[in-house]
Amino acid sequence: MNNFSDLIVKNIGLLATPEGKCAKKGKEQGKIKLIEDAFIAVQGDTITGVGTEEQLKALEKQSNFCYKTQIVDAGGSLVTPGLVDPHTHLIFSGWRQKELSLKLKGMGYLEILKMGGGILNTVKNTRRASLEDLIQNGRTALDRMMTHGTTTCEAKSGYGLNVEDEIKSLEAIRELNKIHPMELVPTFLGAHAVPEEYKGKTGEYVELINKQMIPRVAGEHLAEFCDVFCEQGVFSVDESRKILECGKNHGLIPKVHADEMTSLGGANLAAEVGAISADHLIHAGDEGLCAMAEKSVVAVLLPGTSLFLNESFARARTMIEMGIPVALATDFNPGSCPTESLQLVMNLACMKYRMIPEEVLTAVTLNAASAINMASTIGSIEPGKQADIVIWNAPDLDFIIYHFGVNLVKTVIKKGKFTVNDGQVI
Numbered sequence: 337m338n339n340f341s342d343l344i345v346k347n348i349g350l351l352a353t354p355e356g357k358c359a360k361k362g363k364e365q366g367k368i369k370l371i372e373d374a375f376i377a378v379q380g381d382t383i384t385g386v387g388t389e390e391q392l393k394a395l396e397k398q399s400n401f402c403y404k405t406q407i408v409d410a411g412g413s414l415v416t417p418g419l420v421d422p423h424t425h426l427i428f429s430g431w432r433q434k435e436l437s438l439k440l441k442g443m444g445y446l447e448i449l450k451m452g453g454g455i456l457n458t459v460k461n462t463r464r465a466s467l468e469d470l471i472q473n474g475r476t477a478l479d480r481m482m483t484h485g486t487t488t489c490e491a492k493s494g495y496g497l498n499v500e501d502e503i504k505s506l507e508a509i510r511e512l513n514k515i516h517p518m519e520l521v522p523t524f525l526g527a528h529a530v531p532e533e534y535k536g537k538t539g540e541y542v543e544l545i546n547k548q549m550i551p552r553v554a555g556e557h558l559a560e561f562c563d564v565f566c567e568q569g570v571f572s573v574d575e576s577r578k579i580l581e582c583g584k585n586h587g588l589i590p591k592v593h594a595d596e597m598t599s600l601g602g603a604n605l606a607a608e609v610g611a612i613s614a615d616h617l618i619h620a621g622d623e624g625l626c627a628m629a630e631k632s633v634v635a636v637l638l639p640g641t642s643l644f645l646n647e648s649f650a651r652a653r654t655m656i657e658m659g660i661p662v663a664l665a666t667d668f669n670p671g672s673c674p675t676e677s678l679q680l681v682m683n684l685a686c687m688k689y690r691m692i693p694e695e696v697l698t699a700v701t702l703n704a705a706s707a708i709n710m711a712s713t714i715g716s717i718e719p720g721k722q723a724d725i726v727i728w729n730a731p732d733l734d735f736i737i738y739h740f741g742v743n744l745v746k747t748v749i750k751k752g753k754f755t756v757n758d759g760q761v762i
Contacts, residue, residue, distance in 0.1 A: 341385070341405050343378040343752055345725065346392060349412035351376070352733045353717040354698045359634055359661035359706035366694040368733075374415070378723040381751035386717055410727050413746060414736070416697060417717050418487025418724030419678045420704035423615050423636050423665035426474050426491035426512075426520075427505040430461030432671045445645060445672060446569050446597060455495065455529040458670055462495035462505070470508040471515075477668065478518045479761045480676040485745045487724040487755075489518060490665075490708045492563060494525030499548050502526050506558035517755040521708045523591060524550070524559035527571050527579050542575050546582040554586035560709065561612070562588035566595075566602040573601045580609045589709065595620040596641075607631040613663070613707040617650045618642065625651075629659045634707040637699075638667040639684035640675050652689035663703040664696065683740035693737045723752040 351374035354360060360367070375392040377385035385395070435453055439445075448454045462470070474491070481489060491512075493505035502524070509522045526549045527542075534541040553559050562583025566576040580590040590609045594602025596616035603624025606614035614620075614628060615636040628635065635655050642649045655662050664681050667673040675681075678700055685691045685699065705715030714722050727747040730736045736744050748756035755762055 341377040341379050343406045343408065343723070344392070345376040345378070345408045345410055345415065345727070345749075346389065347412055348374040348376070348410045348415045350374070350732050351386070351415050351717060352697060353417050354702040355716055355718060356702065357712045359632070359663075359703045359711065360698050361632070361661040362656060362659045365656055365662065365698045365703065366692055368694045368697055376415070376717060376725060378752045381723055383717060383719055383721050383723050385719060408747075412731070414728040414730045414732055415717070416726050416728065416733070417701040417715055418726055418748065418750065419485045419700045420708070420710070420715055421481065421486050421489035421665050421668070421678055422613065422663050422704040422707035423638060423667050424489050424491055425494060425667070425669035426477060426489070427470050427493060427508050428458050428462050428495045428670050429465035429469055429473060430458055430670065431674065432457060435671060439645070449529070449569075452532070454671055456532060458495045459497050459529070459531060463498070463501045467504055467508055467511075470505065471511050474508055474512050475516055477676055478512065478516050481668075481678075482518055482748055482761055483745060483756050483759055484677045484679050484743055485726045485748060486676075486678050487519065487726070487748060487750045488521070488705070488708075488710065488714055490521045490523055490561075492523040492525040493559070494528030494563075497526065497529060497531040499544070499552065502549055503552060503556075503558065506553060510558060517750045517753070519750070521561075521710065522559045523561040523563050524553045524583070524588060525563040525565070526550075527564035527576070529565065529570060538571070538575060542571075542578055545579055550582050550586050550588065554588055559588060561591045563591040563593060565593040566600060566605060567593065568598045568600055573605050576602070576605055577609065580605075580611070584609065591615065595624065603628050606633050612709060615665070616641070617655075618648055620650070625655060625658055625660060632661065634661045634663050634703060636663045636665050636707050637685070637689065638665055638673065639688050640681050641667045641673040642688070643684060644673050649688045652685065652691055656691070656695065661703050661706065662691075662695070662699050663707045664699040665704065677743070679736065679743065680740070682737055686737045693733045696737060697733060723749060725749040
């Protein structure tokens with residue numbers, strides 16, 4: 337550790353963190369480091385030291401801290417890395433609470449979409465919204481995410497579905513990255529649905545994406561990833577492949593909404609194009625999962641969506657046993673999963689996926705960071721990593737998985753600075 341620290345978090349009852357700079361899979365996903373009576377030292381935005389209180393006392397005797405060092409007493413609580421949400425549809429206008437009653441009457445997601453609801457309803461509202469409206473809506477959601485322990489999240493476009501409004505959505509993400517402490521990783525999802533003006537002309541819309549949207553998004557450095565909703569009635573495997581390959585040619589890393597509603601082959605496609613992640617995977621078959629395992633594609637699972645749509649749950653245990661690194665995300669959006677809470681997702685993963693608490697922690701930290709290409713800098717509490725830290729109102733990891741329906745976050749530190757204290761964004 338260096339001879340100076342800006343911040344010391346001490347009296348940590350239990351520090352729980354995965355370790356490393358890449359995704360963990362198989363049995364390794366359930367292996368985390370536990371340190372009782374721990375401390376964390378931070379200089380600037382970087383962790384410089386991690387150890388026990390005894391080690392801290394020895395360092396204090398060596399005069400490693402000066403009067404400017406801020407000391408934070410964790411009060412014997414659990415401390416983990418900041419949570420990472422690798423799949424959100426952050427930018428939109430207009431909630432869709434009226435569709436809940438339709439779902440309760442038995443109407444399916446794709447059926448609502450055909451009626452002009454679902455994504456297409458949000459598209460209408462998002463197109464009408466100003467850039468300022470989208471920024472304010474996103475800011476409100478990010479505040480909620482951060483109070484629940486999320487310090488980094490992926491954010492998709494996908495409710496513009498034309499050149500102008502997709503660019504507007506990505507510009508909102510870029511602006512939010514400047515004004516909000518949350519760290520945002522932008523994804524272009526122009527292939528979220530076929531807009532009404534291209535109904536029956538999906539091929540032409542794919543051409544619009546490839547010839548106009550992707551070149552502009554890449555040229556203006558508005559996104560790191562290119563995603564596509566590969567699903568029956570939306571974009572076929574061939575159409576999805578064309579979009580993702582075009583994105584790759586322009587420097588955008590592929591992601592895939594894969595096998596959510598049907599077993600279409602999205603998991604196979606993700607492996608084929610070298611996607612960093614395949615998301616949803618509720619109906620992914622063994623062949624596709626084997627291909628993902630071979631190519632080390634991260635499986636981003638979204639149990640909140642299964643719950644809200646009353647769908648079956650993805651085969652998380654099978655994926656872990658097959659050696660696929662599993663991450664978890666909220667899928668925050670106005671239609672199929674209106675929640676900003678990764679804590680709820682963690683609870684569901686334990687109850688519905690049968691994941692153990694250690695696997696769950698890795699899934700919302702290091703593996704989630706890997707799914708957005710950030711595992712080298714975030715996702716664990718280790719010297720050299722970014723100082724993204726959560727202090728919990730909990731004595732241990734089991735407690736935050738077991739105690740559901742409440743927010744157990746006490747304090748959030750992002751890049752070495754306090755962003756949430758006593759449940760309020762600072």
